[in-house]
Amino acid sequence: xxxVTQSPTHLIKTRGQQxxxxxxxxxxxxxxxxxxxxxxxxxQFIFQYYREEENGRGNFPPRFSGLQFxxxxxxxxxxxxxxxxxxxxxxxxxxxxxRSGNTIYFGEGSWLTVV
Amino acid sequence: SQQGEEDPxxxxxxxxxxxxxNCSYKTSINNLQWYRQNSGRGLVHLILIRSNERxxxxxxxxxxxxxxxxxxxxxxxxxxxxxxxSYFCATGPSGTYKYIFGTGTRLKVLA
Numbered sequence: 621x622x623x624v625t626q627s628p629t630h631l632i633k634t635r636g637q638q639x640x641x642x643x644x645x646x647x648x649x650x651x652x653x654x655x656x657x658x659x660x661x662x663x664q665f666i667f668q669y670y671r672e673e674e675n676g677r678g679n680f681p682p683r684f685s686g687l688q689f690x691x692x693x694x695x696x697x698x699x700x701x702x703x704x705x706x707x708x709x710x711x712x713x714x715x716x717x718x719r720s721g722n723t724i725y726f727g728e729g730s731w732l733t734v735v
Numbered sequence: 736s737q738q739g740e741e742d743p744x745x746x747x748x749x750x751x752x753x754x755x756x757n758c759s760y761k762t763s764i765n766n767l768q769w770y771r772q773n774s775g776r777g778l779v780h781l782i783l784i785r786s787n788e789r790x791x792x793x794x795x796x797x798x799x800x801x802x803x804x805x806x807x808x809x810x811x812x813x814x815x816x817x818x819x820x821s822y823f824c825a826t827g828p829s830g831t832y833k834y835i836f837g838t839g840t841r842l843k844v845l846a
Contacts, residue, residue, distance in 0.1 A: 622777070653833065662823055662836035663778070676833050710777060723768065724825075724834060728777040 623647060624713050624727035632733045633701050641696040641730045643711030651675070651716040652694040653724065654686060657708040669694055670716055698732075706734045741824060741837040749845050754811040756840040758824030759804075765827045767800055768834065769809050772821045781809070781822075816846045 623646035633639050645652050651670045655663035665678035669688035683699040692713070698705055708731055714724040742757045758767070766785045770778040782798045784791045784807065791798050797810040811818055821841050825834040 622780070624777075655836075662838045663825075665833045665835065668833060678833065708775070712778075723780055723783050725780060726770075726778040731775070 622725040622727065624711060624725050626709075626711050626727035626730050628730055629728070630731045630733075632735060635701055635703060635734055637701050638697065638699045639701060639732060641698075641709050641711075641732070643694045643696070643713075643727060645692045645694070645711075645713035646725050649713035649715050649725075650692055651714045652688055652692065653712045653714070654694070654696045655710040655712065655726075656680075657710060657729070659707070663710055666696070701734045703734050706732060708732075741822065741840040743840060744838070745841045745843070747843045747845065748814060750814060750816055752814055754814050754818070754842055754844070756809045756822050756842070758807045758809070758826075758837055760807075760824075760826045760835075760837075761805065762826075762828050764802070767798075767807050767827070768825045769796075769798060769807075770823045770825060770836075772823065772839070774820075778823065811842075814842075814844045816844050818842060819844045 625644045627642050653668040654666040657663040666680050667677040668675045672688045685697045687695045708729045710729045711727045712724040714722050740759050748754055768783045769781040772778050782793050784798050784800045795812045800807045821839040823836050823839045825836045827834050
């Protein structure tokens with residue numbers, strides 16, 4: 621039990637639609653990151669939010685966007701869904717307070733299927 | 736693109752045997768973390784090792800880090816059927832807070 625909760629667990633969307641995925645961070649964590657994991661692959665970094673601002677971004681197009689709220693919960697929004705967006709989306713929270721990094725804790729993920 | 740590469744891609748052993756997985760990476764790092772993932776589920780954190788550390792233990796797990804070779808290994812001793820899962824290393828490159836995952840090692844422990 622990591623204390624990171626994600627919703628929904630599974631969802632199916634049609635190509636071209638938009639989706640919002642939600643994440644509640646572990647208590648006390650001020651940083652949230654989102655990862656995309658395609659079947660059979662390792663997670664790929666999408667972006668990170670720290671104190672409500674985007675703090676780093678991976679190689680994903682602008683139709684992937686996010687928000688972090690004052691309580692450090694977060695949303696991932698994906699517009700104009702494509703078939704290749706079908707994946708497990710993982711949220712991870714951590715406490716950003718040192719250069720050496722801290723443990724990042726993952727939620728159970730949201731399975732997105734685009735048809 | 737993936738920075739880390741786990742080796743082997745798949746490993747099948749008998750219960751009670753030891754399992755060793757390796758991870759190689761390309762750039763200098765702040766730390767390296769190992770995770771376990773059961774099929775279709777989230778990632779469970781196992782161990783974090785910092786760049787100035789060479790070895791860490793946690794229960795049946797032993798992790799080593801060789802920054803000169805840009806490699807790490809995860810040893811699971813006395814494996815159990817419940818250890819069956821995919822194992823990933825995640826590297827935290829210096830100067831960034833993002834983590835880069837390898838492609839994982841699929842471990843199967845036969846009872």
